[in-house]
Amino acid sequence: MNPRETKINRWIEQNRNREDVLMEWVKRMPKGGDLHQHFDGSLLTENLISSAVEQGLWVCMDDFSVSRQPQVEKQWKHLPELFQSADWENIHECLLRAWSIKDFDATRNAADEHFFGIFPKFFDVIPGYTEAGLLETKNRCLEEKVTYLETHFENFPAQIENQFLAEISKNWSILAAWGDDLTHEFEAAFQQLQTTNNRSFVENTCNRIQEVHQRLNIDDDRFTLRYLMYVLRLLPEHLVFEQMYLAFLSCEISELLVGINLVGAENNPITQSDLKLHLQMVSFFKKKFPKVPVALHAGELTQELTERFLHPHTISQSVKAGAQRIGHGVAIEWEWNEEETLKIMSEQRIPLEINLGSNEFILGIKPEEHPWRRYLKAGVPLVFGSDDLGILRSDRNREVTRFFSQYGGSYSEYKDMALNGILYSFLKDKDRKNQILNQLKADFDTFEKTFEDECTR
């Protein structure tokens, strides 16, 4: 630790209770890499609402979900008409509350249900807002001094029905839960999917993302964005397998698509019942596509949920299945083999992506309950994640300020996370990675020097 860092650590120690002072300072601080962020959940809700109006979508007045097509059985209204009406201010407010955690009332709804129920409501806005959303994402990163972002961006459509796969996968979930080795069946399914059609479909997707990425000048000398393909683990078994295949293939082909993740609430009964199956699939595909990295959501559970579920030790299992980064990991202390899991994560340099604000809202985890220090003490690298800042109505400056004020974190600990966000990124271009890392180190040097100048003035 350099002497300047020591001084800043001491300054934070003295100013922990002054959130406004810390916040002003944090705004100028380099943030490095953000390795856990969801594209759709991070977009500003106000922007999504404006775009829904511009796209001429329809809104269901019962639950404020939008659609391209009004459905007869519910009460649907045309957004552009509502926008012109005297009632718009009120409707806008209802949309904000339905699509984010604004004014959330915990006595009336469960936080996790409200949160995970939001995504389908604005799902139809995203295709028409993707390009503007990418620019919004980049601008927010620049404003908040994030130089590298990996975003959970896209998945492959789930409706490519394959009769053979549907048939062969019928008992997979049960067999995997009993510990059966399904390699043989997976191999047969894999051969079925190795078609020129699938390959060109994947190539087209990669090309489309590449074209938009370049045309919008997303990458420049101050910012780099890479994409994670995600698999929706709530789908039927054969569709998860198919989506996973397409996702792995795309990450093998494309420079910009750098890794895989599985999404879907961990306390969903399907996530739970199919957990062993999904992890066996991950291990299988990792052998087929050894160069494609995998990060997994695991341990995003409370103590109650961990103890109630059939397969509670999700972090330990995800690590054993080959996850190269773990997202959330809150449940570590309630898992059966905490010590062994932490040891593997430390030895194999498998970082934990912490998502503090998100854990506070969805899981109700208080700052003093969060296990980030357990990981740190065990030698596990930490990286920063912002998860879904749009829905959470937060920003990185606030998240980092609270890391100091509420979580008792030090400047050195944050700086390590920021640097780890580059070191443990899945960025393929090694030269670019080094360039970003060196730039970040230089930014921190300047930042620390400025701090010293201001303090000694």
Ligand SMILES: [Zn+2]
């Ligand atoms: Zn996430």
